[in-house]
Amino acid sequence: MKEDNQASAKFKYIGKNTKRVDGKEKITGAAKYVDDIDFGNSLLYAAIVESPYAHAKILSINTKKAEKIPGVVRVVTGNEFPFRFGLYMHDRYIFAQDRVRFIGEQVAAVIARDEATAQRAAKLVEVKYEELKPILSVYDALGLSSKKENKRSSEKEFGHNPKNMIHPKLSEYTHVPWFFPQDNSNIAHFRKIRKGDLESGFQEADYILEDEYTVPRYAHCAIETHASVGLCDHSGRLTMWTASQSPHTQRHLFVEALAPLGFTHKDIRVITPYVGGGFGGKAGVSMEILAAALATCVRGLPVKVIWSRSQEFYNTYQRQGVHAKIKMGVKKDGTITALEQLLYWDAGAYVEYGANVVNAAGLSATGPYRIANVKIDSVCVYTNLPPGGPYRGFGYSEFLFGLESHINEMAKKLKLDAVDFRLKNAIAEGDKLAYGASMNPNGLHECITKVAKAIEWGKKYPEDNKNKSNIVHGKGFSLFWKAPAMPPNASSSCFLKFNEDGSLNILLSAMEIGQGYFTVMAQIAAEILSVPPHKIRCETPDTDRNPYEWQTVASHITWSCGNAVKRAAEDARDQIFKLVARALEMQQEDLYLEDEAVKSKKDGKFSLKFSEFIINGIGQKDGTFRGGPIIGRGMFMPEFASAMSDPATGQGGKPNVHYTVGAAAVDLAIDKESGKIKINKVAFAVDAGCALNPDLVKGQITGGLLQGLATVLYEDMRFDDKGKLLNSNFTDYKIPTTLDVPEEIISIIVERPQPDGPFGARGVGEHTMIPAAPMVGNAVEDALGIRIKSMPITAEKIALAVLEKSENGGAGH
Amino acid sequence: MKISFVLNGEKRSLEVNPSEILLEVLRKRLGLTSPKCGCDRGDCGACTILLDGKSVKSCLVLAVEVAGHEITTLEGLMQNGISPIQEKLLDNNSFQCGYCAPGFIVAAHELLENNCCPSVEEIREALAGNLCRCTGYTPIIDAIAQVCKCEHEGKKGGCGCEGR
Numbered sequence: 001m002k003e004d005n006q007a008s009a010k011f012k013y014i015g016k017n018t019k020r021v022d023g024k025e026k027i028t029g030a031a032k033y034v035d036d037i038d039f040g041n042s043l044l045y046a047a048i049v050e051s052p053y054a055h056a057k058i059l060s061i062n063t064k065k066a067e068k069i070p071g072v073v074r075v076v077t078g079n080e081f082p083f084r085f086g087l088y089m090h091d092r093y094i095f096a097q098d099r100v101r102f103i104g105e106q107v108a109a110v111i112a113r114d115e116a117t118a119q120r121a122a123k124l125v126e127v128k129y130e131e132l133k134p135i136l137s138v139y140d141a142l143g144l145s146s147k148k149e150n151k152r153s154s155e156k157e158f159g160h161n162p163k164n165m166i167h168p169k170l171s172e173y174t175h176v177p178w179f180f181p182q183d184n185s186n187i188a189h190f191r192k193i194r195k196g197d198l199e200s201g202f203q204e205a206d207y208i209l210e211d212e213y214t215v216p217r218y219a220h221c222a223i224e225t226h227a228s229v230g231l232c233d234h235s236g237r238l239t240m241w242t243a244s245q246s247p248h249t250q251r252h253l254f255v256e257a258l259a260p261l262g263f264t265h266k267d268i269r270v271i272t273p274y275v276g277g278g279f280g281g282k283a284g285v286s287m288e289i290l291a292a293a294l295a296t297c298v299r300g301l302p303v304k305v306i307w308s309r310s311q312e313f314y315n316t317y318q319r320q321g322v323h324a325k326i327k328m329g330v331k332k333d334g335t336i337t338a339l340e341q342l343l344y345w346d347a348g349a350y351v352e353y354g355a356n357v358v359n360a361a362g363l364s365a366t367g368p369y370r371i372a373n374v375k376i377d378s379v380c381v382y383t384n385l386p387p388g389g390p391y392r393g394f395g396y397s398e399f400l401f402g403l404e405s406h407i408n409e410m411a412k413k414l415k416l417d418a419v420d421f422r423l424k425n426a427i428a429e430g431d432k433l434a435y436g437a438s439m440n441p442n443g444l445h446e447c448i449t450k451v452a453k454a455i456e457w458g459k460k461y462p463e464d465n466k467n468k469s470n471i472v473h474g475k476g477f478s479l480f481w482k483a484p485a486m487p488p489n490a491s492s493s494c495f496l497k498f499n500e501d502g503s504l505n506i507l508l509s510a511m512e513i514g515q516g517y518f519t520v521m522a523q524i525a526a527e528i529l530s531v532p533p534h535k536i537r538c539e540t541p542d543t544d545r546n547p548y549e550w551q552t553v554a555s556h557i558t559w560s561c562g563n564a565v566k567r568a569a570e571d572a573r574d575q576i577f578k579l580v581a582r583a584l585e586m587q588q589e590d591l592y593l594e595d596e597a598v599k600s601k602k603d604g605k606f607s608l609k610f611s612e613f614i615i616n617g618i619g620q621k622d623g624t625f626r627g628g629p630i631i632g633r634g635m636f637m638p639e640f641a642s643a644m645s646d647p648a649t650g651q652g653g654k655p656n657v658h659y660t661v662g663a664a665a666v667d668l669a670i671d672k673e674s675g676k677i678k679i680n681k682v683a684f685a686v687d688a689g690c691a692l693n694p695d696l697v698k699g700q701i702t703g704g705l706l707q708g709l710a711t712v713l714y715e716d717m718r719f720d721d722k723g724k725l726l727n728s729n730f731t732d733y734k735i736p737t738t739l740d741v742p743e744e745i746i747s748i749i750v751e752r753p754q755p756d757g758p759f760g761a762r763g764v765g766e767h768t769m770i771p772a773a774p775m776v777g778n779a780v781e782d783a784l785g786i787r788i789k790s791m792p793i794t795a796e797k798i799a800l801a802v803l804e805k806s807e808n809g810g811a812g813h
Numbered sequence: 814m815k816i817s818f819v820l821n822g823e824k825r826s827l828e829v830n831p832s833e834i835l836l837e838v839l840r841k842r843l844g845l846t847s848p849k850c851g852c853d854r855g856d857c858g859a860c861t862i863l864l865d866g867k868s869v870k871s872c873l874v875l876a877v878e879v880a881g882h883e884i885t886t887l888e889g890l891m892q893n894g895i896s897p898i899q900e901k902l903l904d905n906n907s908f909q910c911g912y913c914a915p916g917f918i919v920a921a922h923e924l925l926e927n928n929c930c931p932s933v934e935e936i937r938e939a940l941a942g943n944l945c946r947c948t949g950y951t952p953i954i955d956a957i958a959q960v961c962k963c964e965h966e967g968k969k970g971g972c973g974c975e976g977r
Contacts, residue, residue: 017906020906020908023902023906024895027899029847029915031911035840036840222912222946223849223913223945224912274910275910309854516909695906696906701949702948702951702952703946706950729852730857731854736949736950738936738937738954739938741951
């Protein structure tokens with residue numbers, strides 16, 4: 001990729017396609033992941049006893065037979081850990097207590113000397129259950145007898161289902177102040193947004209369109225499964241090695257969950273080596289709590305819990321399913337006057353993380369559009385399916401499928417061009433968001449026009465009408481946006497240490513989950529300190545040594561951690577200037593850094609290399625030295641953010657720090673007989689603010705795009721009528737291979753700087769997957785005249801819809 | 814039972830249980846951690862190694878089956894330093910999390926041993942058994958397409974490829 005971005009011209013290292021600083025470790029197999037670490041012969045293994053029922057009371061657990069097996073060290077049940085914990089809401093348990101809430105939930109564990117013995121003994125743990133009726137759909141959970149009957153009797157009574165509660169003690173759960181659980185119901189959180197006057201908005205409209213859209217659950221499918229090792233020594237020190245996106249948040253949750261055992265933050269150490277893919281699945285704490293708890297039962301010995309691929313599917317976070325009901329009003333000239341979105345989220349058995357997905361989607365479900373009158377209800381509903389949680393896109397992929405499909409239908413009804421309609425309503429800097437705050441600077445209009453040009457929007461395939469071939473072509477467009485969803489005080493920090501030769505080690509606690517942040521952080525420090533990126537090593541986190549980072553989620557690391565690194569580098573630079581000025585009697589303001597040396601604007605000959613003083617100081621005439629090891633420190637917290645708002649309207653706060661926006665379009669071909677789709681070309685534009693490393697931005701585009709295309713073309717979690725996941729492996733849950741790559745991907749980077757970002761940068765990681773589903777849905781409609789309203793849009797679904805249409809002329813599905 | 818085999822060019826003998834899986838033996842007993850476990854059923858290719866020069870999923874091979882055979886892991890492909898394939902993957906920022914990288918490199922090595930200058934279609938076909946969730950494959954395919962084995966061996970054009 002050419003470095004023709006704006007930053008490239010201005011800077012030495014920023015905006016360049018620097019090679020990944022972790023590249024060599026990864027292509028040689030030297031990079032260590034949790035399961036690659038050798039814990040020696042004393043390592044114990046734990047196998048988990050899992051619930052066979054989606055909803056049941058636990059009557060008794062008999063561990064005697066399992067305990068008698070030679071090689072079994074301990075059998076542990078929920079009796080030993082009656083503690084509730086969670087990230088945003090304390091609604092989950094280390095082991096199930098009096099009831100189980102999904103198939104595969106952990107009920108007990110067997111710790112043994114080897115894996116096979118642990119697995120064998122786990123089968124001998126006898127658990128007696130009393131089966132309860134599982135609640136497998138949001139409609140059952142809300143006490144609405146069918147999908148059709150989702151009219152709301154009264155605002156107050158909505159969702160009341162006191163006899164059928166998955167969490168009868170919901171009202172006792174502690175949670176963050178921006179969640180609103182509803183008593184006597186399965187509603188864990190209800191996010192309301194009310195802006196303007198909805199009724200008059202619809203009265204103003206010349207045309208109103210209502211429809212419903214459905215998105216199922218999806219799995220992250222990182223190639224490395226979750227793995228966790230705990231060692232609690234006899235002094236009460238607990239060290240954890242985890243495959244995690246969130247070392248400090250994990251430490252904090254381990255402390256909270258195990259506080260009754262006396263653990264404090266200084267007693268727990270979380271070490272996180274490289275992670276084999278995250279995509280949100282390794283954020284927060286899921287199965288890692290098991291290794292932490294079990295380690296406290298076998299003091300002095302390390303114990304490993306590692307998920308099989310199947311467990312990875314059913315007992316980590318899953319992307320939540322959603323049912324969306326959309327009503328939109330538009331004037332003849334194409335102005336959107338009103339939007340009502342009702343989102344029912346199938347959030348699963350525990351929502352300690354997933355409820356915040358529901359919250360984030362609720363805040364932003366207008367999409368990147370300027371709409372004066374808005375009503376959004378985003379409802380987090382407990383079901384007896386595996387826990388929902390964070391997945392790349394964090395709710396935006398889910399609501400955008402419906403919204404962007406609806407936008408296209410609206411344009412079609414008004415006989416407006418789908419791109420012109422979007423351009424007319426696309427949000428701009430300063431526009432008022434649904435919750436009242438102002439939209440940040442952004443290049444959305446530029447993204448739209450560039451994508452339209454790249455995909456040759458408006459250029460049809462006339463031959464489709466002429467010949468009788470089964471192949472038809474279509475083009476589809478979608479906008480996208482996403483803000484980091486995080487607590488208002490989520491922060492990042494950095495220590496930056498110089499070495500004797502002027503090279504650097506940077507200590508951080510964000511995670512290199514593949515996105516390339518190590519490289520970008522090195523580029524930021526390089527730019528400030530004039531040390532080339534290949535002389536900078538970023539360290540994987542160890543909470544004892546690396547400073548605090550909230551979590552590597554929300555696409556906020558480039559921005560937030562980047563700001564911390566920039567400040568740490570500036571701090572080190574200022575220390576250098578101060579020292580040189582003091583030791584050599586120069587003026588600080590005359591000094592600058594270039595090529596790993598201090599130079600003077602006044603004296604062109606002056607050049608003091610870092611390696612001459614950065615650790616050992618600057619020698620004086622009397623043989624003494626001035627200075628000492630230079631260590632920079634930086635931190636960043638968005639002090640302007642606030643999650644406080646009126647629960648009834650969502651107005652008043654500034655819950656989102658900024659949005660990253662963009663547009664994408666696809667050109668595809670469909671075989672009408674088989675329904676198979678071939679993706680010919682995708683054009684994708686994202687406003688990165690400043691692309692610190694364009695090649696890595698492009699990597700996010702090719703990767704996220706294919707992940708998004710898979711969700712619309714074939715991926716889909718299938719459950720049976722008892723709540724059991726039917727396709728928990730890569731044979732039955734197909735993810736893309738090299739054979740599924742689009743023929744052509746045009747990556748477009750737009751750069752409208754983010755004022756508070758490092759060199760103007762903002763995150764792009766999640767965004768690249770978000771528009772994939774609606775743009776394909778819109779292209780299918782363009783090609784066939786058939787609107788498919790439920791994901792995935794499989795070949796089977798298309799073929800059947802084509803058949804149905806030819807038989808009775810129906811156009812909806 | 815005791816088995817003997819050649820591992821990355823070195824003769825080795827080992828006592829194994831008949832049910833032990835090759836991947837586990839390589840990782841946990843022989844300290845070779847480049848082959849990774851991603852699915853344990855041959856779907857993902859993260860454990861790809863060479864058995865007598867042919868790529869296999871080591872999670873589907875019993876350790877006893879390799880008695881008398883030659884095994885090569887990614888570690889064994891770097892005895893003369895980083896290979897041209899690895900160089901190109903590095904230049905293209907081809908991998909992200911890196912977990913699937915060893916399996917891909919081994920599979921690509923086999924491809925290029927048999928086909929000095931594969932077409933993009935041939936590359937896609939050869940790597941279709943290796944899953945990567947991060948990259949969308951494009952940067953991996955691009956990198957492999959830039960490797961012409963003849964070029965690196967100073968025989969440009971010798972195979973009729975004319976250096977691509």
